[in-house]
Amino acid sequence: MxxxxxxxxxxxxxxxxxxxxxxxxxxxxxxxxxxxxxxxxxxxxxxxxxxxxGLVNCHSHLEFSDLATPLGRPGMSMPDWIRCVLAARSERTQASSAAIARGIDESLECGTTLIGEIATSDWTPGPFAASPLDANVYFELMALSAERQQMQIEYACTQIRSDVFADSSARLSAGVSPHAPYTASLDMVREAALLGPTAMHVAESQEELELLACRSGPFRDLLSQRGLWRVDSFATSRRPLEYLHALAIAPRTLVIHGNYLDHEELAFLAARRATMSLVYCPRTHHFFAHEAYPLAVALNQGVRVALGTDSRASNPDLSLLAEMRFVAREFNHLDPKIILAMGTIAGAEALGRDDACGxxxxxxxxxxxxxxxxxxxxxxxxxxxxxxxxxxxxxxxxxxxxxxxxx
Incomplete structure (x- = not known):
């Protein structure tokens, strides 16, 4: 050239x-x-x-990029919204690759050139191979039993060792994503974190905190209805901090959402800024009508905060620039230079790509x-x-x- x-x-x-x-x-x-x-x-x-x-979107689920509007309704509870997600997946009539390709195109149109993507079991490299978009692909893992945990870890090992990710200079890199505390046992989180870069939804909702603290509430009801409730899966965990400790052994960790992390948990991330980052998804946070996001506290404590769009299942589009502008409106005291950095260099650092991007x-x-x-x-x-x-x-x-x- x-x-x-x-x-x-x-x-x-x-x-x-x-x-x-x-x-x-x-x-x-x-x-x-x-x-x-x-x-x-x-x-x-x-x-x-x-x-x-180029903008850096640290958290996406492109499998939902064919949705015209978010699932459910604004302000609904996380467990009820997950029921909508499960229903949408069961009604899907074509492979997710078509929606992922559409999401890649939309991301590029919106100025995103590097993305952190959560990949489900039917993921294929085709849409990414056909596009110039750089991506860190985190393979989603869900297991609350020891038997399924072993299967999921073996699946993750197979995926991240695929030839698709063999070239260290390639546009695609691989990691793992134990989904969330209500779908991934603490033991599996520890084992998954040893495999490579890790991303996990943590402290996303009040219902998640209730499950951990009290072993009750809407998430327990959801797990019981699906035959997945196992009290021993939560025997050693009472708060998000324990999951942060487990994630800290990974070479690099994205803590997704973190809407309800407390001061101690944010301080934990700040002390491990070299390898742990917090990913704020502003308009998805707004969709669920969560309490005010602890952005100022996180930044003041020294946490690296990057941005993500999440998916069209909880967001009207995949524009990271729209996320940045939303943050500027919601936190009008915040220096716009910081917001610009959150959508660029902070994201590249969080994904381990700041040597080339951001x-x-x-x-x-x-x-x-x-x-x-x-x-x-x-x-x-x-x-x-x-x-x-x-x-x-x-x-x-x-x-x-x-x-x-x-x-």
Whole structure:
């Protein structure tokens, strides 16, 4: 690929100060210069846009990307919503690969160039192999009995050792995802965490906390109805902190949601920032009408907080930019630079991809997103987050993969 340069109203490297009229030079899919044109050709002028790194969506379930609207109703309980999910899966008439392909396309349209995807048992690499999207794929594990636990661990070992993930420089990497405390025993979490990078839903709902603390409530009712209740599966766990301890042995961990983590649990994550990250899914949190998210507390304690869309089963779309703008509205005291970092470099760090993704720096992949800006005197980050300008262009490794204008 011959060298070329892009110029924008604002260049937002994320790890450096914004540049008015900033230029970035790209060659062979990599960034070779920031702030100057070394291509030997006039730069391509993108106009009134902010040029930022490709967005990083740390949590998705793309199998639901064919849904036009979220399942259930806003404010419903997590166990009742899970009943809707189970019903939707039972009524599915085609393999999930078609929905995943649709979700990949939507993600790229929305400026996401790196994603953390939860893969269920019918996952196939085809949709990802056919796309330029980078992905960390976490294979979902569910087991409350010792017998099923062994089967799930063997399944995980087979998947993560697949030839699809054999090349360490490949676009796809593999990990495991013991689903949640109500579907994954503490013993299985410990064993799964030894296999590789791990992602787990933790402290997502009040009903989950009730199950752990009291061995009762709507989640126990749901498990009993499905013939899965085993009191011995929860014999040693009373709170999310015990699951965090189990997850801490993984080389890298995503703690998904964490809506109800307390101060001690957030401090635990902060102390292990090198390997543990919290993934906040703002609009899914809003869909369930949870209590206020502990974002300020987490950030003040030093927790790395990244962002995820979750799925169309609880969200109207897969736009990470919309998540960032939602955070800017809900936490209007928060520095917009922090919000931009949450959707880019923090996500890349959480996924272990910050050597190549998440910021505009020399040597990194040329994953870039151009976003139309509104008028105003605000900072470029404020203009990006306070207005509803759409995405005009997306590049992955220097290749233009989405474009709404002639370039």
């Amino acid at each position: 011959s060298a070329f340069a892009l110029r924008a109203r604002y260049l937002l490297p994320v790890t450096a100060q914004p540049m008015a009229g900033g230029v970035v030079t790209i060659a062979d899919g990599r960034i070779v210069a920031v702030g100057e044109n070394t291509s030997g050709k006039p730069p391509i002028d993108l106009g009134d846009v902010a040029l930022l790194p 910021s505009i720096e020399v040597g990194k992949q040329a994953d870039l997103v151009a976003v139309n800006l509104g008028c105003g005197q605000e900072s470029p980050e404020e203009l990006l987050l306070a207005h509803d300008g759409g995405i005009s262009s997306v590049w992955v490794r220097g290749e233009l993969v989405r474009c709404s204008a002639d370039l």
